[in-house]
Amino acid sequence: MNVITNNKWIGQRTIRPDGADKVTGRAAFAADTTMPGMIWGKVKRSPHPHARIKSIDTSKAEALPGVKAVVSARDIVDFPVDKSVMLGIQDMRWMCRNVMAREKVLFPGHPVAAVAATSEAIAAKACELIEVDYEVLPWTIEIEDAIKPDAPILHDFMKFEGKPSNIAGRLEVKKGDIEQGFKQADIVIERSFTTRPVHQGYIEPHACLISVAPDNKTTIWSSSQGQFMVRAMTAYLTGIPQSDIRAIPAEIGGGFGGKTIVYLEPLATLLAKKSGRPVKMVMTREEVMRATGPTSGSKSTVKIGATKDGRIVAAQGTFYLQAGALPGSPIRGAVGCSFSPYDIPHVLSVGFDVLSNRSKVAAYRAPGAPIGAYAVECVLDELAEALKMDPLELRLKNAAKQGTKAAFGPVFPRIGYVETLEAARAHPHYAAPLGKLQGRGVASGFWFNAGGESSAQVNITEDGNVVVTTGHPDIGGSRAAIANICAELLGIDYRRVSVLIGDTATVGFSNLTGGSRVLFASAMVVTQSADKVIATLRERAAKIWEIDPEAVKWENGAAHPASPNAGQFEPLTLAELAAKAPQMGGPIGAGVQLNTEGAEGGFGTHICDVEVDPELGIVRVIRYTAVQDVGRAIHPGYVEGQMQGGVAQGIGWALNEEYIYNRDGKVDNPGFLDYRMPVCSDLPMLDTVMVEVPNPKHPQGVKGVGEVPLVPVMAAVANAIHNALGKRFYSLPMSPPRVLEVLDGEG
Amino acid sequence: MTDIRYLSPDTLDEAIKAFAAAGSAARILAGGTDLLVQMRSGAVRPGLIVDIKKIPDMTTIEETADGGFRVGAAVPGAVLAEHGRFGKVWPGVLEAVNLIGSTQVQGRASAGGNLCNGSPAGDSVPAMIAAGAIATVQGPNGRREMPVEKVPAGPGRTHLLPGEILVSFSLPPRPPGSGDAYLRMIPRTEMDIAVVGCGVSLTLKNGVCTAARVGLGAVAPTVLLVEAAAKALIGGKLDDAALNAAASACSAACRPIDDKRGTIAYRTRIAGVLLKRTVAIAAHRAGGN
């Protein structure tokens, strides 16, 4: 491990400030909250993959004793399909149709109405009493079916190349001249890959509790990756002004991108408004699996050309990603990230956003990038084999470095990709002997990361301690890292710093928890706030000592004369200055709101060992090492945790996770029994190596770390299986029946 | 769910009376690890739940004088595992029961519930069948016995008559030189429903197999007793030819479906693979006895 250790708190494995609540069951997740007078909301959902809604009759539901409100699409603000209204990367035209079907239902599970009643049982019964007259339409789910010329079209207004289509968009990134590039290649490998849709798999279902007063003052508790997003989307979809909505982030039980949009909040708000009672809505696991955005299934073709000495000269990728029922698959990630670890002169990367009758996809940890990397990193493995080069050597020979122009646009500043390759190559794992039926694979990956808006306040308490309020829900331990930074800056004991997450009324605008940006962005604004606080503290001491503030320094939690010339004064501690604050000028605190910039992309290189049972087709991962360029590990335990979590998700995606559809177009495995995520006994210890190449544009050198770890995994596993069995896998998941098919030559 | 009644009788007679009176609206509650899931999903909406966990016959384990065992139908897998001797005599049956679900599920799930749930993939059933277990059943018309392989009638159905409750399993005394084993194929290491499950019990004398029974699960509408596989093993020394013949017999006996857990082709193929591996373990255990 390569952690800088000359700091007192940065780099330390401190105990997270919210920890005691979490290990005692006290932490309040959205489903744990209650309000007096609370009633329950439930959603009525479409049984059909595709149907026109001819009529909805809610009269019987409304008449059921205990029912207090019913809402349907007419209660939701309409966003006409001909005018795009963007909120971040989401288009409200699609959001309003996603939270409740308007003209059509577009997937089984699509909400058509919602009910609030005095008990869950009555609400559920009321949903059964809602009568919907459907005109059932033909449906399409798989990409190859959805893009056929005679495919059922989901949206008449969606045109591609002048014709009605299920292709909702195309994105292209290019560099150089791809045809010239391939002419220069001595060896060209082109392969096609398929991945199945997978779900983020957060253990906590979506939940919210919302109260709306007669004057529209709305309070929302919800499980989300962004309270400001919740406020904005709810405002857009209900018509209630943002200033009347207070969105409070409950503790969140996992998101991974899946909670960066709303499903229940607008419905619960409308039900609360109509009924005059607080409304609680909690999804069941089945609702989560059927009706919340998983990620795309995909079909990709990747073609890479290299000279015979291993220099990659041309790379081309075509990525078809499922959007689900409404536009918005993460083609940006597939198109932009897949070739980015490499310095390639000629690149053409194209993505297609394909609609089909399944739930609208939502972000999933480096959205689109794992799909693209699976294809690219597998082709690179074949290329290395054909060139008789070690796969890490091939990558080193072509690695992006400072000054490399990425195909998606920027010129890389100081990055740490090469360091990850070198660390992987030098790691004992890479040289460890392998047994029978065991194999080893490597893969790399890249993710953009992000900066964006963040706000924070650092306030000194009257008794001389610190309360930090930040703006982003904490999904991975960011509070611990922020406390480390604040304690370091102020020079005080870590335990004197409290870190809280504000809500939309108590902290300034802060963008989503996602994009691996929380620590990057919040550390910047916390640092600037702390700097202002320190400036104030120096002024206060200067006033007391009657010297110039320039002559005061802040060190180890106290003000000191900056030099012997400034005078002989006993240090003034934070507690002493806080006690004197009212007389010396007032409250000591500062807040900063910024659109943070300077986020740099992250790179990872992974080594995976598998053992295969070729008679049954079972693959087990027996050893895994993830190397990542993490910038600066402010709290190493939680950085390691992000790496390990991403690896585990990738192993599931590689081996056993997939959406299975029955012949009626419905999800056949909407639960944890048959949607097979890794369990504890499936995995080995997951070793991590944190390479620290500090981000020069960040006060503590922080880079986003949360998303990169998922990107290389599926290819690392596939390449390992190839090493064990001598067969390539062009399709995920590599579940036992598929392994046997490939071994039999049918794959 | 406000029109459910819950009853927790102290005696088998009370349980049968209430269960029979309620007809098809009644369900027996042992561990609840199937029933509660089915209630929650709406697959089952019982009018009456009869909790039989207070009935001694159903929750105790006895060793009979002749060296056999009588295991109450509602004994949880975790309790069965803690019995001093059962696992030593019937390691295959025990490991099969102990494979049902997670540790938490093991705290409640029973072989009786597993059998009566009627899933063709129930883990305990192939091993019980291989063991030659006899099910004791009691209903309004009295008590009767049936071999375990006669209990399943199809997916979700049993041959128990209306009002009958499965009371216990009887396992026969074990001849020396006997061993049993259960293996299943699941994609993960835990928490999956068996794609194929294989139970084998055999007796060896001087290396020759003198008795064998093979149970195969998740490859047909009911768990199968594969007599042809047993026949291929009996009388020989479990050599490759015998194992191959038994494996083929298992594959031939398969009548599976394609579903989200496995395909016809896959199940049929690995039934034979599992048979060989299970025989090897059972034989090893038999050799040790």
Place this chain on the structure above:
Amino acid sequence: MAKLHVSTTINGEPAEFLCEPGDTMLDALRGPLGLTGSKEGCASGDCGACSITLDNRLVCSCLMLAAEAEGQDIRTIEGMAQGEKLHPLQQKFLEMAALQCGICTSGMLVASEALLQKNPRPSEEEVRFWLAGNLCRCTGYDKIVRAVLETAADMREAAQ
């Protein structure tokens, strides 16, 4: 259709509540009993977030009728710490960052404590298979397993 009245013991204290016959123990804990530490992740016994012990036996509270609690001894996450003194497992989870979002943590701790009570010297494999019914999506289980193994070692040492 009257509610059932159940008298039971929860975390060593007598407790009583009203429930529908079809309510699960998890419904009762999170509803009338106000013990929201046990979580609902799936309501089908596949995730373990609702883990409790029933007469010292680790079970999923979502797979148990509330009515079955009558006369039994139930222990939940809320009973693990003694006042402000955390159980060694709870302390170790914090020290080793064995939790991220925390939704699985209650179940993991209850399950881990049940393991160490039964087997004070588990191997890594034994820990992993014991916890197979507790899903975690954030951590990849690595730090959780390490925390359990280290706590087991600490507790064995303390017992000597």
